[in-house]
Amino acid sequence: MRSISNFSCKAKWQSLSKNTTIQNIIIPEISHGGVIEQIYSYQILLLSPKRDDLISTDSSIDLKKLNELLDRSYRWISLLRNNLDEC
Numbered sequence: 789m790r791s792i793s794n795f796s797c798k799a800k801w802q803s804l805s806k807n808t809t810i811q812n813i814i815i816p817e818i819s820h821g822g823v824i825e826q827i828y829s830y831q832i833l834l835l836s837p838k839r840d841d842l843i844s845t846d847s848s849i850d851l852k853k854l855n856e857l858l859d860r861s862y863r864w865i866s867l868l869r870n871n872l873d874e875c
Contacts, residue, residue, distance in 0.1 A: 797827070798824060830857070
């Protein structure tokens with residue numbers, strides 16, 4: 789069995805989602821449209837090589853999108869912390 793420290797960020801959250809106490813908070817965020825899924829997709833976009841032959845792309849990441857993601861992640865982390873404190 790591999791140590792969790794060897795997993796990617798998304799794989800760590802998928803592993804943590806097997807915990808019945810917090811799975812109802814984590815599963816929606818690792819699925820399509822969730823915070824973890826958005827972070828993963830933004831990471832792929834930011835790390836992918838830029839193509840000079842494209843004039844524009846529909847996969848741009850602007851400051852507004854990053855701020856929205858940051859706000860959503862703060863709310864989600866707060867909810868997760870509160871849930872873990874109660875357990």
